[in-house]
Amino acid sequence: MPDNVGAQWNAGETLEDAKRHLLSPSEEMAKLGKATRPLIAYGEGIHVVDAHGRRIIDGPAGMWCTQIGYGRREIADAVSAQSLKLSYNSPWYTTNSPSIELARRIAEVTPGDLNRVFFTTGGSTAVDSALRFTEFYNNVLGRPEKKHIIVRREGYHGSTSLTAACSGRAFNWQNFDIASPRITFISAPNIRLAPGLTEAQFLDKLVREFEDTVGTIGPDKVAAFLAEPLLASGGVIIPPKGYHARIKAICEKHDIIYISDEVVTAFGRCGEWFASEKVFGVVPDIITFAKGVTSGYVPLGGFAISERLLDKVAGENAKGSYYSNGYTYSSHPVSCAAALANMDVIERDGILQHVRDVSGHFADALRSLRDLPHVADIRVAGLVGCVECLVDTASPEVTDRDKKLGGRIDTHCFDLGLLVRPLGNVCVLSPPLVITKSQIDEMIAILRQGILKAAAELKQPAEA
Template sequence: MDTSLRPNAYPATENARKHLLMPAEEMSKLGTEVRPLLTHGEGVYLFDESGRRYIDGPAGMWCTQIGYGRQEIAKAIADQAMKLSYNSPWYTINSPSSELAARIAEKTPGDLNRIFFTTGGSTAVDTALRFTEFYNNVLGRPEKKKIIVRKNGYHGSTQLTASCSGREGNWPNFDIANDRIKFISSPDKRHRGTRSEAAFLQDLVEEFESTIDEIGPDKVAAFLAEPLLASGGVVIPPRGYHARIKAICESHDIIYISDEVVTAFGRCGEWFASEKVFGVVPDIITFAKGLTSGYVPMGGLAISERLLARISGEAANGSYFTNGYTYTGHPVSSAAALANMDVIENDGLLEHVRKVGVYFAERLAGLATLPSIWDVRTAGLIGCVECITEPGRTFADESDKRLTGVVDRLCFERGLVVRPIANMCVLSPPLTINRQEIDEMCDILRSAIMDATTETQ
């Protein structure tokens, strides 16, 4: 997309050029280019300063579940701001966060009934990892601190969560706390080769077991994994993968953390995807994004009562769980989350995703016939279309990334925002999307891929 400054740029654009430092900023162009300025959103659509309309293909950043312009959320935010805008979580509680905790606990699997609120996804995962430190220290196991994660996973931008994120593109010029982190293979089917899915799964499980043996079970605190690797390219593991890994964790007293920052709150047609979609009941689930549909920042985690029973009450050994944030359980964010859950329930969005997700998968699968497409994969309303310039090759090179860059530009010019990741076009639209809007989205993407293929030959 064109990020150059226009002569009639809005004051906001000029202010951004002079003063904003953005995520993933290309430092050689700092102060010379600025990203497109959005002015408002309605439903599944975004609008820029010229009035052009775009389908929000990535739902912001996997988060605008109920779409834009919902009066219910705006009213809940305004009402709570006037009633109680803030309370210190260190000394007091508020009604909205207490109600929200109880309501989330009704939706979580197993005994994950204790909820801790954070400021977003990164701090949710960071808190989960800090909890494993606290847990093992209270139990008198200070050496049990290693964390096993997967290549191409993504878990956040704090020092520890960034170190757990196996996307190497996030690493240059940052220091990675790799003394505590051990990476294992992504369950990406491109690594499967000629093996059957069952054989591939068995090899992945054996790699996990051998990694634990190598480190020492008494030193491994946690396994951290997304149900599917979202920013890693919508990588969907073989059926039964998570249950097999969880069983091994249980045998070694390793905490299984399911990072559902992307997949929770309806994205896969369920409140939480771990159990009903991917067949596993974790020890901890982290969440954010869809919790408030992006209207205000908030995240959190649900923790197993079984874990907490080992370090609370008479077993607490005088400990305090001192991890926390100024905005933990923020009343306005909690009110927004409650209203968001009301919309999801009242509009029947979970059932809608289960139904319309089938059509979404069919339409994206139709792109697989194009010669420049290597793979298409979907789960609920998450999809990935992977581009390749040389049919038969399974690993991306720079030419594939250039092709995808052109696809991204052409989509934007034609009214569709996609999320380009290397050679992949990722889509995760608002859960309110209908069949007609899916058609519009997929038609634009098809035409962009075809024209980009011609343009880059």
């Protein structure tokens, strides 16, 4: 137990304070003030420990982000040292050495000519800033009509007004005014919802849909295509092989900026610093990142951008313009110092290779659950995977009963010592990248028990 978690900490009082004062993300308003979420006291390696001292495997790695695990002294020391040296500087008229060094380090591992880095406060602001760049870019080029954005259903890109409007998960739209006339959705690349098609046929269908969508809107009006390499919060939806490269070729034909949203997949999740090129076969014009850049220790996000794009609106082509988008905490020195320490640990400990070494075992372990009742699909890439459960596996439609089944599985797993990312009927696992094969086996064994317990409850007459 860390030194700062001791007897003076009263869990009961803390939980009561949470009920009285805390408004959490995705708060169920009917329960506001009456209930609160499980209280986590501290983390250690791949585990978190709750207020009762129970050790729980952190299956989602926080929110897809605790790459190197909890309790790493290297990050704490880097944060402490930088806080004492320079805790803040205004990015509007000064700069700091950690942000400069981090930009260089990131540029060394990005694909293509994505050699310049803009820092933000997290994933939502990273994607928002990248999209705002496309507005700036086309305005400077004298193309004010070229502002349309194409995104996918079931994608998730953030919680600013613009990024929320680009997120195709229906749940995120409830009771918010999100719709935007300059954003168009195309199909999620989920082959489970395309029965009867081969992967090649499904890929052709998706590409035709994109091409037709561009044609309908007008190539002179489409500014950007925004896509996660795999749709993470949409349920770990993995496109057919070659999807991104074929979409990128259409984007190049029509001068459409291809933005790869790697907030989840960057910094090792798929065994590479960035997954776009080496895992998914595409070199984007812009890559957004956050989460794993600091392993979740402190907030930081940003995007890396192509020199080719910048050259068109910089120097003699600038036309007096300023890319005036930014934040009080852009290039924050403490966050950048944490990210540098995080990259050091990933390199020193060979974590990218470790992910490549264990990801096959992780995939096999997940797929071993195919024999269980109500398991409809299993999807996995690197160290992110999911088990999709349906009451009736023959039906592709997701019902409220399916979502309740997923909720039961989550609850049983938590009681058994495993956090599972709750996404309706989809059980998502994306553990810290330092997880071992034996820990993977333990995690999957708990998930198996959770699914079996929930399945047994469905057989009870009251639940029929």
